[in-house]
Amino acid sequence: MNLGKMIRDDEVEFTMKLLDDDIYEGKKTDEEDFEMVFHNDFTEDLVGDIDEKNKQKSRTMRHSSSYENAQAFVQEAKLDTEIEEAGTLLGLNNYINNTKEWWASKKINVAITGHSGVGKSSLINAIRGLKPKAIGAAPVGIKETTTKIQKYEFPENDKVVLWDLPGMGTGKFKQETYINDMELSKFDIVLVVTATRFLETDVWLAEQAWGLGKNVIFVRTKLDFDLINASRDDQDAFDEAKCIETIRMDIRKHVSSCSDAAEFSDVIYLVSNPEQGKYDFPSLVTKLRSLMNIKGVSICRVLQQHLEKAIKAKRDAAKHEFTSSKVVSALYGFLPVPKLETALNQHIVEKIRSKCLVKFNLDDESLGKVSDEIDLSVESLKAYHLSAFNTEQLNHVDKLYTQSEEFRFSKFRRYSKYMIPVIGSVLSACKAPHTIQDCVDIICGIMAEDEYYLVQLRLEKLEKQLRPI
Structure with missing residues (x-):
C-alpha cells in the first residue's frame, strides 16, 4: 500500500478562525516556561483526565516546536513590503507565489531506527509501496544488511526522505554514541522499530529523540509471525483480535516507564510489512502523512498570525x-x-x-x-x-x-x-x-x-x- 495513495484522515491541517479568536495564546506552565497553545487543535480546559492533559501538553510542545521552526521560513520584512505595495490580499499572494517553491524544496526527513534484524528495511519498502527486489528498494535479508545510513526518497516526492539507520546495540554502533553518530537532531520524525517487545534501550532511544523535539512513533513489526505462533499453540481458543490487544497492552506496559508514556501510548502501531492493508499499517501511514504535513501547516500559521495582527491594526486605525x-x-x-x-x-x-x-x-x-x-x-x-x-x-x-x-x-x-x-x-x-x-x-x-x-x-x-x- 503506497503512502501517496492512502486516504487522508485525522490529519494535521490548517484551521480557519475569526479575527478576534486567539488561536495563539501565551501561557505559563507550572515551571514558568513559555509555551504556545494552538486552541484550534487542543482544548485542554475540556480535558479532565490527568493522562490526557499530559498528552495535550506533549502535543503542544511538538506543535510549538514546529511553529517556531517555521518562523525561520517566513521573511516578515519582505511580506510587509509586498503588503505595503499591493495591499493585504494581493501582497500576501505575491509573497506566496515568490516563496512557495522555496518552501516546497525543504525536505522532510524520517528516521527508521531500532535494533538490528527487526525489519527496518522491509518497513521502508512497505511504506514506499515497493517489493523487496524492486528497483530502488532497501536491501533486506536475514543478516544485518544496514551497516551505514541509507537514503530512500519517495517516488511521489523526492523531498520526502526515509533514512534507514543501522541498528543500535551492535559492536559497531554503541548506545552511548548512537544519537551523535546518527545525527538524530537532523530528522523531523523518528520511527523506533522492534519485532518483539520494546526494550529499555528502545524506550531510551525514543526519549532521546523526544527530548530533541522530534515526533516519535513506535512500530512493532512481524505481527503475522506472532499470530501464527499463537494460533499454533492454541488453535481452539485462538482469537486474533484478543491476541493483538494482548500484544498492544504488553507494549504499553513496557513503555510505561518512559517519562512521556502518556503520549507514547497513542503512537504504537502493530504491523506486518508484507500485509500493508491489515492491522495498524493504514493507521501508521495516516499518522506519517499527518506529521509530514506539519511544516506546511506551521508556515501557514505563522503567516496567519502575522496577517491577523496587520488586519487588526488596519481595522483599529480605520475606526479613528x-x-x-x-x-x-x-x-x-x-x-x-x-x-x-x-x-x-x-x-x-x-x-x-x-x-x-x-x-x-x-x-x-x-x-x-x-x-x-x-x-x-x-x-x-x-x-x-x-x-x-x-x-x-x-x-x-x-x-x-x-x-x-x-x-x-x-x-x-x-x-x-x-x-x-x-x-x-x-x-x-x-x-x-x-x-x-x-x-x-x-x-x-x-x-x-x-x-x-x-x-x-x-x-x-x-x-x-x-x-x-
Missing part, C-alpha cells in the same frame, strides 16, 4: 479615521428640516462604506484579482462568503445609520431640535458624530473579518500546495 465626515455630520445636526439631517448622514455612511471596501480589498477590482487564487468567483464570494455584501446593515446603510442612532440615543434626544429649537440643535449636532462613529466601527469590524477570511482561504490553498504527499 473619517474625522472630516464626523465634523460635517455635526453641522448637519443644526439643520431644522425634518429628515434632511438623517438623509445627508446616511449619504456620509455610504461614502465611508465605499472607501472601506477599497481599504479592506473588498472592491470589485481587488476581488477580481484574488478570486482566481482562492478558486472562487467574485459572484460566489459576494453571495455566500462575505458579510459586507450579504449583511442587511451593510447592504442598506440607511438602516445601519437609523438603527445605530436608535440604539445609542433616546427618542427625545433624536428629535430634541424640533422640540427645543436652540438647545435641541446643539444636542443634535453632538449626537450625529457619535452615530457616524458607531457606523464606522460596525463597517470596519465586518470588513476586517471579511478580509481576514479571504486571507485564510488563500492560506488554506497554500497548505494544500505544501503537502509533501
